[in-house]
Amino acid sequence: MKQIALYGKGGIGKSTTSANLSAALSQQGLDVLQIGCDPKRDSTRMLMQGTLIPTVMDLVRERGDRALSLDEVVFRGFNGVRCVEAGGPEPGVGCAGRGIIATFQILERLGALSADVVVYDVLGDVVCGGFAMPMREGYAEEVYLVTSGELMSLYAANNICKAISRLSSRARSRCRLGGVICNAKNLPREEELVAEFSEKIGSSMIQFIPRDQVVQQSELNRKTVIQFTPDSRQAGVYRELAEKIMENRRLDIPTPLEMEDLEDLAYAYST
Amino acid sequence: MPTPRDDGCTLTGALSVTTEIRDCATIIHGPAGCAHHNFSLLHALHAARDRVAPPALISTDMSEKEVIFGGEPLLEETLLQALSHHPEIVCVLSTCVAATIGDDVEAICHVPRTTPVLHIPTGGFLGGGFLSGHMEALRALSRLAANGEKALSVNLIGEKTLEYEVSEHFREVSRILQSMGVPVNARFVCATSVPEIRRLGNASLNILRDPSMVPLGRSLEDDLGIPFIESFPLGIEGTLRFMEEVGEALSIETSHAIANEEALQHEMVRTFSSLKGKRVRFSTQYPADGSSRLGYELADLFDLEVHEEGNPVPVPDPFPVGTNGIRRLLHRWKRGCHA
Numbered sequence: 001m002k003q004i005a006l007y008g009k010g011g012i013g014k015s016t017t018s019a020n021l022s023a024a025l026s027q028q029g030l031d032v033l034q035i036g037c038d039p040k041r042d043s044t045r046m047l048m049q050g051t052l053i054p055t056v057m058d059l060v061r062e063r064g065d066r067a068l069s070l071d072e073v074v075f076r077g078f079n080g081v082r083c084v085e086a087g088g089p090e091p092g093v094g095c096a097g098r099g100i101i102a103t104f105q106i107l108e109r110l111g112a113l114s115a116d117v118v119v120y121d122v123l124g125d126v127v128c129g130g131f132a133m134p135m136r137e138g139y140a141e142e143v144y145l146v147t148s149g150e151l152m153s154l155y156a157a158n159n160i161c162k163a164i165s166r167l168s169s170r171a172r173s174r175c176r177l178g179g180v181i182c183n184a185k186n187l188p189r190e191e192e193l194v195a196e197f198s199e200k201i202g203s204s205m206i207q208f209i210p211r212d213q214v215v216q217q218s219e220l221n222r223k224t225v226i227q228f229t230p231d232s233r234q235a236g237v238y239r240e241l242a243e244k245i246m247e248n249r250r251l252d253i254p255t256p257l258e259m260e261d262l263e264d265l266a267y268a269y270s271t
Numbered sequence: 272m273p274t275p276r277d278d279g280c281t282l283t284g285a286l287s288v289t290t291e292i293r294d295c296a297t298i299i300h301g302p303a304g305c306a307h308h309n310f311s312l313l314h315a316l317h318a319a320r321d322r323v324a325p326p327a328l329i330s331t332d333m334s335e336k337e338v339i340f341g342g343e344p345l346l347e348e349t350l351l352q353a354l355s356h357h358p359e360i361v362c363v364l365s366t367c368v369a370a371t372i373g374d375d376v377e378a379i380c381h382v383p384r385t386t387p388v389l390h391i392p393t394g395g396f397l398g399g400g401f402l403s404g405h406m407e408a409l410r411a412l413s414r415l416a417a418n419g420e421k422a423l424s425v426n427l428i429g430e431k432t433l434e435y436e437v438s439e440h441f442r443e444v445s446r447i448l449q450s451m452g453v454p455v456n457a458r459f460v461c462a463t464s465v466p467e468i469r470r471l472g473n474a475s476l477n478i479l480r481d482p483s484m485v486p487l488g489r490s491l492e493d494d495l496g497i498p499f500i501e502s503f504p505l506g507i508e509g510t511l512r513f514m515e516e517v518g519e520a521l522s523i524e525t526s527h528a529i530a531n532e533e534a535l536q537h538e539m540v541r542t543f544s545s546l547k548g549k550r551v552r553f554s555t556q557y558p559a560d561g562s563s564r565l566g567y568e569l570a571d572l573f574d575l576e577v578h579e580e581g582n583p584v585p586v587p588d589p590f591p592v593g594t595n596g597i598r599r600l601l602h603r604w605k606r607g608c609h610a
Contacts (some may be wrong), residue, residue: 060339093341095372102335 004178004245005134006122008146009156013183015043016215017146018121018240022047022093023226024235024242025117026079028153033115034081035073035107037134038123039088039096047077050222051250065102070110078227083111097130104133113139117246124156135167135175136197142178142251144206148198149182149190151266154197158262161201161254168253179206181241186211193269200265201254210234280396282364283309284404287432288412289362289391290317291460292468294321299330300346300376301366305329316433329353334367342374344581350379354386359465360415361388362408370394385567387415406487409459413487418495419493423521424456424476428491429484434589435598443593444478444503445543451514451528453521463539463595476520478503481589505594506565507536507572510593536594541574543601545610550576554583554607562586569597569604582608 006021008014015036020033036043041055059068077083086103088096105202106114120134124146131143134140147157157180167173178244182194182205191208198205218228225235257265280533282299286309289297299306306328313326331349333342346363353361357448365376370392380390389411397441409429430437456474457467471491477499479488488499498520504513511529518525553566566586570577584604591600 057339064336089340093343093372093374094339096335096339098335098372099339102339195442 001114001118002142002246003117003118003120003140004142004144005122005140006144006181007122007124007157007160009153010123010125012124012146012153012156013146013209013215013257014095014121014124014146014264016046017181017183017217017238018043018119019046020224020226020235020238021242021245022081022117022119023078023224024239025119025246026081027226027239028246029243030116032081032117032119033113034083034121035134036083036121037057037100037103037131039091039099040119040123041085041087042078043185044075044083044085044205046219046222046224046227047081047083048075049077053083055085055088056106057087057099057113058118058166060106061104068110070112071195073107073110073111078224079217082115087166089210095130095163097128100130104139112144118241124160132163132167135173137165137170137172137174139153139175141174142176142245142248144245145180146175146183147180147194148185149193149266149269152170153261154194154261156255157197158201161256165253177201177254178248178251179204181206182208184209184211189269190255193227196269197257197262197265201255203252203254204250206244206248207237208236209241225252278400280309280400280401281397281404281407282366283312284401285362285364285391285393285408287405287410288324288460290328291432292360292362292412293462293464293465294359295465295576296327296329296353296361298346298349298353298361299328299366300342300349300369300374301331301333302368303330305331305366311400312358313433320438321338327358333366338372339508341372341494342369342396343379346374346379349475350388354384358386359591361386362391362411363388364391364393364408365394367394370397372517380565382572388403389414390496397460404482408553409487410490412460412473413491415465415468415564416495417469419470419472421475421497422456422473423452423523424454424474425478425517425521426457426459426460426471426497427455427480428459428477429480429487430458430461431480431589434592435587436599439463439596439599440503440589440592442590443595446595447504447510447514447532448517448595449516450531451523451525453517463493472497476500476517478517503598505561505590506568507594508568509565509596510536527533532594538551539598542598543573543605543610546573546575546601546605546608548576548579549576549608549610551584551604551608552577552579552580552581553586555586555588557588558586559588562588562590565590569601580592584608 022032145157147153180198195205212234218225230235380388472495504510534582584607
């Protein structure tokens with residue numbers, strides 16, 4: 001079983017990338033489980049033809065954590081990809097991080113965490129202990145950072161590197177950085193910038209995903225790109241990403257950059 | 272003057288106050304365990320003072336569900352339940368967990384109601400300990416009092432309701448005040464009623480239990496215009512000095528009362544004359560500075576030689592209050608010396 005986690009700044013395209021990655025992996029004949037670890041709960045929406053599936057936390061809120069069964073939290077989407085949403089509290093109350101921890105405990109208890117590939121799609125702005133749960137022992141061993149060339153997006157990715165390098169110093173931790181996925185915003189020299197950033201943190205850019213209208217069109221049609229326009233160039237890019245991730249053997253402990261270095265780097269590409 | 276006794280659970284410190292108020296319901300917003308072990312402790316200590324009614328505590332019984340989704344609705348529900356018993360006031364104490372997830376306890380308490388609902392922040396991990404809980408609770412309760420017309424009377428501030436001999440200490444300080452014609456206006460708080468708290472502002476002087484209460488003494492001075500004395504009377508000289516200080520603060524004539532107290536002390540020394548010339552050692556492990564100083568005062572008084580091979584005699588912390596406190600202690604010393 002391969003377990004991977006996609007982390008990145010909110011709104012950077014983690015869910016789109018994850019859903020298309022899961023769809024592409026499923027077309028390789030793999031049994032895929034995608035787990036959305038974000039209280040926004042929209043990670044698996046495109047795999048589920050636009051439906052927001054009930055979240056684990058919704059069900060816990062309604063009837064406690066004891067009366068749940070596997071088929072109430074796991075839903076089959078496009079091409080058999082199994083989908084779970086952790087969910088969380090209403091914005092502004094409670095503790096979403098604890099919600100993620102509780103979700104993992106429930107999924108463990110229900111024996112839900114088995115597949116050829118488990119894809120964790122994780123909110124990356126807030127990495128408290130709860131949101132670092134997917135990086136802990138027994139879960140994702142490979143983290144992929146999703147970022148554009150924008151400074152704040154690189155900044156969030158750099159912060160996640162700090163979490164990875166901290167966690168990887170624990171004796172039994174096997175969590176490593178698998179690579180950086182550039183989800184482009186169409187900035188000038190964006191690919192070069194993200195590639196250089198990746199090298200500077202001691203990793204590599206595993207895939208460049210260009211900005212393409214079909215992503216938007218697919219989402220408006222409530223589908224992944226893989227399902228909506230299987231023959232498009234963009235679908236090809238996601239399939240390439242899926243292949244590279246399955247073949248990837250390069251796992252690194254990243255060395256996060258200082259804020260000044262990160263700024264200098266972004267500045268150098270800004271003109 | 273923090274001591275190891277002042278560390279510990281902030282919540283317990285606040286509960287040592289709120290459970291001493293008659294007709295006060297205390298809500299503990301947190302997991303049941305926070306209420307349980309405190310309930311056991313308070314019930315046992317109250318029973319030792321012949322108070323058999325169990326402390327009026329309600330736990331919101333917070334679970335992981337509230338931690339994730341927020342505990343405010345549960346607190347509101349519990350508050351309604353508490354109010355349905357028509358207490359005079361409700362105190363809402365937060366816990367570490369409630370403070371961690373950021374439940375807005377203050378906002379819930381702030382809703383205007385006929386019954387006052389006081390929030391006492393007691394998230395222990397935020398620093399402080401038993402003493403800060405004790406002080407926070409008193410500070411919150413002091414807001415029930417108004418700055419009133421001053422009468423010749425005093426308030427007793429910050430009695431340590433869970434300490435050994437708390438009633439004896441109170442009786443002794445009251446006796447000494449009585450001998451000077453000074454009544455106690457309010458005990459803030461120990462076995463206290465809500466009206467007693469409301470009239471806190473009518474006293475002319477606050478007498479703090481010990482110097483650890485000085486920050487509270489200062490804020491009561493600012494809010495209610497009442498000056499304070501730092502401690503209950505301790506030791507032979509200290510008791511007489513306490514009487515002088517009270518007399519000065521209240522501008523009353525005390526020489527007669529002081530002379531009587533001195534006579535009482537002389538009579539006491541005669542009663543224990545069999546102690547004279549004995550060899551003693553202080554048996555209390557790690558005695559507090561203040562207590563061992565007061566121990567030496569007594570040793571001098573009876574010409575005792577303090578020597579490591581002497582008879583074991585205790586110098587307790589807290590040191591017993593007033594002349595009668597010393598009398599109780601001397602009984603123990605006498606037994607220790609087989610005198």
